[in-house]
Amino acid sequence: MQPEPQVAMISVSRGQITLSDRRTQRRWVVDLAPYKLAALPVTQRVFADVTGLRPSASVGDQLPVESVSWWEAVRFCNALSQQDGYTPAYHLLPGGEDNEIEWDHTADGYRLPTEAEWEYACRAGTDGPRYGQLDEIAWYRANSSERIKDVGGKLPNAWGFYDMLGNVWDWCWDVYDADVYDTYRVLRGGGWFDEHWSCRASARRRSHPTFKVDDVGFRIARSAV
Template identity: 30%
Template sequence: MKKFLVTPTFLLIIQMIGYAQTHGESKKFEINDTYSIEMVWIAAGQFLMGSPESESERNPSREKQHQVTLTKGFWIAKTETTQAVWESVMGDNPGKIKSPNHPIESVSWDDTQKFIKKLNKQGAQFRLPYEAEWEYACRAGSTGAYAGDRDVMTWHSGNSGRTTHPVASKEPNAWGLYDMHGHILEMCQDWFTEDVSTYNFDPKGPKNGTRRVQRGGQYTGRIRHSRSADRQSGFPNQNAFFVGFRLVHD
C-alpha cells in the first residue's frame, strides 16, 4: 500500500474545503412524500483510527492504531434507519421487534443495497458509510474508548432489557449522532479484513472479501463491543436480529 505524505499545506487545503460547513450542521433529505431523514454534516479531517495499546478489552489484531485522512466531508444520518422508513420504501417490515420508530434489523447487507438502489432512482446519492467514515463520525473528535459517558449513550446487554428501543432514546455524541455506541450493529460498505492499518488515505478497505464490516455494538452484546474502535463482520447475505444500518449521503 502506497504511503501518502500529509504535509501542513495539504492539511490546510483539507480544512479550507472540509470546514466550509462545520461538524454537526443538520439537513433533512427527502425519502419519499411521507418521510425524510435528518442528516449531520461531517467535515473532512484527520483522526487516529483503532485503539491504543493501553485501551482495555481491545482486539490488538483488528484495532492497530493508525492515522487516517479523509479529504471529503459527508452527510450521515442522525439515527439508524427506522422500520417506518424501510417499510415506506420496500413495502415490508422484516424486523424482529416490530415498532415504527425502532431501528430496522434482520436485513442483510445485500438487502440494504436493494433499499439504497430504490432510494437513488431519482438521482439521490445515498450509500452505507465506509468504515473509516463511520469511526470518524462515531468518535466526534474524541480519542478514548467511547465518545463520552457510555452509560448515557449506549444500549447493551446490561441495560436494554434484550430489546431494541426507539432511535435517539440515549444521548448523542458531540456531533449530534445517536446510537453510535450499542443498540444495533451497523453495516458498512467495506469488505472486512483483520488489519486495516495500511489504509490511511480516504480508505475504502480491500477490493474483495467474504464478509462486510459491522460497527457499533448491539443491545444483546457486551458493552466492550460498543467501543469506538471495535470491529465486527457478517456475510453479505446474512441477516440477524441485532444488525441494521444508517445512511450516508455524498
C-alpha cells in the same frame, strides 16, 4: 420539485482518522472528504416506506430496522436515492447477490458509510473508547432488558449522532479482510445484546453480506459531491 428527504442527515467536514484492528494489531490512517451521515439508524417505518417490507424480528415504527443483510441495505440505499431524486451510488451487476457491486464515487445518492466515516462521526472529536458514559449514550446488555429500543432514546454525541454505540450494529461498506474472510463486510457500534466491551468506537466485527440477525441494522451516508 424534489421530495422532502425521509432521513435527517448531518454534514461532516473533511478530516483524518486512525483505524486499528486488535486481531492483527494493524493501524492505518484514512483521509476523509466531506460527507453526510444519518443522525439515526434507519427505522422500520422508513425501511417499510421505501421497500414495502418489514423484515425485523421486533415490531415498531421507531425501532431500528434489523434482520437486514448488507445486500438489502445496499438495495435500500439505491431505492431511497431514486425516491429522493438522487443518482444511485451503487451499480449492481445482474445475476445474483454473489456478483460484484460497483460504487460510483461521483454519485450524489445514499450509500453505506465507510468504516472510517463511521468511526470519525462516532468519535465526534473525542479520542477515548466512547464519546460519553455508556449508560447515557447506548443501549447494551446491561441496560436494554435484552430488547431493542426506539432510536434516539439515549444522548447523542457532540455532533448530533444518536445510537452510534449500542442498540444495533451498523453495516459499513468495507470488506473486513479479503485475504482471510473473502467478502465479509465490516460491522460497527455494538448492539442491544452485547457486553460493554463491544460498544466502543474502535470495535470491529465482520459478517457475510447475506447475514441477518436481530441486532444488525444500518445507517446511511451521502458523499458531498
